[in-house]
Amino acid sequence: DIVMTQSPDSLAVSLGERATISCRSSQSVLYRSNNKSYLAWYQQKPGQSPKLLIYWASTREFGVPDRFSGSGSGTDFTLTISTLQADDVAVYYCQQFYSTPPTFGQGTKVEIK
């Protein structure tokens, strides 16, 4: 199974500042035939179910604010919230969909400083 590791486990950021979350996979999730990394990001707000933010490592889901961006390829990925809003307080998960079983990172909790 592919192991997903996120860092940090939690971070506190001031409103309007940038938040950056890293995700690393134990093996490459880049499919060379289409040059796409099979990596998604989800947001889970307190008491809610997860919500898809980004797929193919950098493609924002319809309706997701453009302050959320994803980058990276192969084994190293980043989720960036460019200007943190109060509504962004949540746990964020990365997930690989390159192979079955799909696996998630342990989550990163984002709070307001």
Add this chain to the structure above:
Amino acid sequence: EVQLLESGGDLVQPGGSLRLSCVGSGFTFGAYAMTWVRQAPGKGLEWVSGITGGAGSTYFADSVKGRFTISRDDSRNTLYLEMNNLRVEDTALYYCAKKSDRAMAGTWFASWGQGTPVTVSS
């Protein structure tokens, strides 16, 4: 709008059984792979099982293989998870999640239900 509504969660003793259901609406149910993902109290997300759209090939996490069965009734837009020989460590909120296409591999979790709670305790 895609909606997924889970039901069937309950308190059950170790060794017991439960059947979870998930009714989907707002999309062509049979065209998509469907999955179950669970979240133990205060913990992260763990994929449990999935079934492809169309042919209905099934997949299971090692932790539930041989104990859980997944099935779907596309005429009723319903996904099921039959859970047998339940263990304390199966205690979690069970989410139904729609994949982005009919296959299991190469697709992400596009939509999620609100979850149904399963507690395994004596």
